[in-house]
Amino acid sequence: MSTARKHRGEGGETRKFQCNGLYFPYYFDKEKITSDVLEQFKWRGSDVVVAGFPKSGTSWLLYLLEHIGDFGLLHEGKGSEPFYMDALLMDPSLVPGVRSKMIAKIQTGEYQIEKPRLIRSHLHFKLFPFKQAKDKNVKLIYIARNPKDVCVSYFYYQRMQLNGSLALKWDEFVEEFTQDRCVLGPWLEHVIDWKKLGIDDNVLHVTYEDMKDNLDRVIRNCAGFIGVDLSDEDIRRIKINCSMEEMRESTHKYNIVDDSYFDAKLFVRKGIVGDWKNHFSVFQNENFEKEIVEKLEEAGIYFKYEI
Numbered sequence: 001m002s003t004a005r006k007h008r009g010e011g012g013e014t015r016k017f018q019c020n021g022l023y024f025p026y027y028f029d030k031e032k033i034t035s036d037v038l039e040q041f042k043w044r045g046s047d048v049v050v051a052g053f054p055k056s057g058t059s060w061l062l063y064l065l066e067h068i069g070d071f072g073l074l075h076e077g078k079g080s081e082p083f084y085m086d087a088l089l090m091d092p093s094l095v096p097g098v099r100s101k102m103i104a105k106i107q108t109g110e111y112q113i114e115k116p117r118l119i120r121s122h123l124h125f126k127l128f129p130f131k132q133a134k135d136k137n138v139k140l141i142y143i144a145r146n147p148k149d150v151c152v153s154y155f156y157y158q159r160m161q162l163n164g165s166l167a168l169k170w171d172e173f174v175e176e177f178t179q180d181r182c183v184l185g186p187w188l189e190h191v192i193d194w195k196k197l198g199i200d201d202n203v204l205h206v207t208y209e210d211m212k213d214n215l216d217r218v219i220r221n222c223a224g225f226i227g228v229d230l231s232d233e234d235i236r237r238i239k240i241n242c243s244m245e246e247m248r249e250s251t252h253k254y255n256i257v258d259d260s261y262f263d264a265k266l267f268v269r270k271g272i273v274g275d276w277k278n279h280f281s282v283f284q285n286e287n288f289e290k291e292i293v294e295k296l297e298e299a300g301i302y303f304k305y306e307i
Helices: 060-069 085-089 095-110 130-135 147-162 171-179 187-195 208-213 215-225 232-241 244-253 284-299
Strands: 014-020 022-025 048-051 074-076 080-081 116-119 139-142 203-207
Touching: 060 116, 060 139, 060 208, 060 232, 060 244, 080 095, 080 147, 085 095, 085 116, 095 147, 095 208, 130 171, 139 187, 147 171, 147 284, 187 284, 203 208, 203 215, 208 215, 215 232, 215 244
Parallel strands: 048 116, 048 139, 139 203
Antiparallel strands: 014 022, 074 080
8 A cells, every 4th residue: 555545635535635725735634734733833033934835946945045044954864954844734654765754853853953944834824823933033935936837847746756656647737726726725825825925024025937037136135135145256156056957966965855755856857937838738728827827916916927
């Protein structure tokens, strides 16, 4: 029996289940989701959080920040990565390999990080303990990406997990995303709710397209936001060390995973803006525009769909 088959959501769904209007992957724990475990998290004023929907550029932005500041990371096996807040809501027994060990140790508080913490989260705003974080003056950077490219990247990511044993076909996946029922969705709610916050809330907004179009400016903005002064030479060095090519070669170093979960070498795919044009049919694009893009624009949110 595969790891995923140990858990079933509503209607016999093995990929995800619904709780409080949100869709969670099979390895989350409903009891933890509805508990106060996140509200009990001990924030520090030196914490920096990167939040965003999966496949929106969170890993790239975290990698940049690792080179901008001096942060403490989690170390397990051959890999390392920022503190993963979402792990507090997971069932370690449903995640294979070394990642299960990392999740369990996060939940028991075994990791001792002395340096300022860099924290990753894909959680919706209504689930994230934002008030507690703000009270401690935690800085949060929210990264978003145009939803068409998120959809494509997310499609390939789900094919990587567990050797694709639970993967949907493209037509099924784009329909689920368009209907805002994807894993860790609804996507629209995720982006719209987080975008309501701003600098007065200690939240900086970044887009994947801005990173592709003007990485120098994004690096300067992020560094200034977390209080780090950078020289032109520092920025040049960071750009070289954080290129897509360098990330692709180093993925196994900044992810605590092994081949039982997914092949880390495949984690960074194309990393371009506009790959959606190679996947969406005319009908799929028209439907996506109506159900996703128009609703975004009604909320005053606009993305670049090609550069």
